[in-house]
Amino acid sequence: MADTEGLSGVPVRVKGAVVVVGEKDAPHTVKVYEDARCPFCKRFEEGGARALVGPVADGDVKVEYTIASFLDRNLGGAGSERAANALRASVDAGKFPEFHAALFANQPEDESDDVFTNAFLLRIADRVEGLRGPAFDRAVRDGSHEAWVRDAMQAFREDGMRGTPTVLIDGHKAGGGEDAMYGEASFAGVLRKAGIGS
Numbered sequence: 001m002a003d004t005e006g007l008s009g010v011p012v013r014v015k016g017a018v019v020v021v022g023e024k025d026a027p028h029t030v031k032v033y034e035d036a037r038c039p040f041c042k043r044f045e046e047g048g049a050r051a052l053v054g055p056v057a058d059g060d061v062k063v064e065y066t067i068a069s070f071l072d073r074n075l076g077g078a079g080s081e082r083a084a085n086a087l088r089a090s091v092d093a094g095k096f097p098e099f100h101a102a103l104f105a106n107q108p109e110d111e112s113d114d115v116f117t118n119a120f121l122l123r124i125a126d127r128v129e130g131l132r133g134p135a136f137d138r139a140v141r142d143g144s145h146e147a148w149v150r151d152a153m154q155a156f157r158e159d160g161m162r163g164t165p166t167v168l169i170d171g172h173k174a175g176g177g178e179d180a181m182y183g184e185a186s187f188a189g190v191l192r193k194a195g196i197g198s
Helices: 039-046 048-057 070-075 079-092 096-105 120-123 132-144 146-158 178-182 186-194
Strands: 010-016 018-021 029-034 063-070 165-171
Touching: 018 029, 018 079, 018 096, 029 039, 029 120, 039 048, 039 178, 048 063, 048 070, 048 178, 048 186, 063 079, 063 146, 070 079, 070 132, 079 120, 079 146, 096 120, 120 132, 120 165, 178 186
Parallel strands: 029 063
Antiparallel strands: 010 018, 018 063, 029 165
């Protein structure tokens, strides 16, 4: 959800192996499965995911992110794992939506490029006001959330996911065909059919 200003003040928390953005008692749940190296996830975040900002800010939807790292195994390197670790650290710093948006905005053009080094992740964090600090920097450099990253990948597998992005709306795979996910207006239509938004 790239419109991070619209999410100012929205609660973010870790619940097991997922990051939850939105009010705990929101009537609708959208589950998003992503890998930081996945170019289609970037397309979703910069397109369809924008349609979620209003419903999340209004308290109508909470988004549960499962941050996978399977592309490291497929492509080599450890960029997905390092990015997932940094994303988890950004929750503790109170800057997950902002860092999440910045991360995808700085994704390499070629997913096979393993660019998400700790140094690069910290440079991305420089673009998020108030994120850099001793605790965040240490968590990124030390891989402090490695166990959580493994748990998230395990949750991805246990949920039967095979690729990213995968989006479930109240337990059902988002309709409208794959292309509907990549446009804000088209995904807003998918949400309306699921009873979300006007």
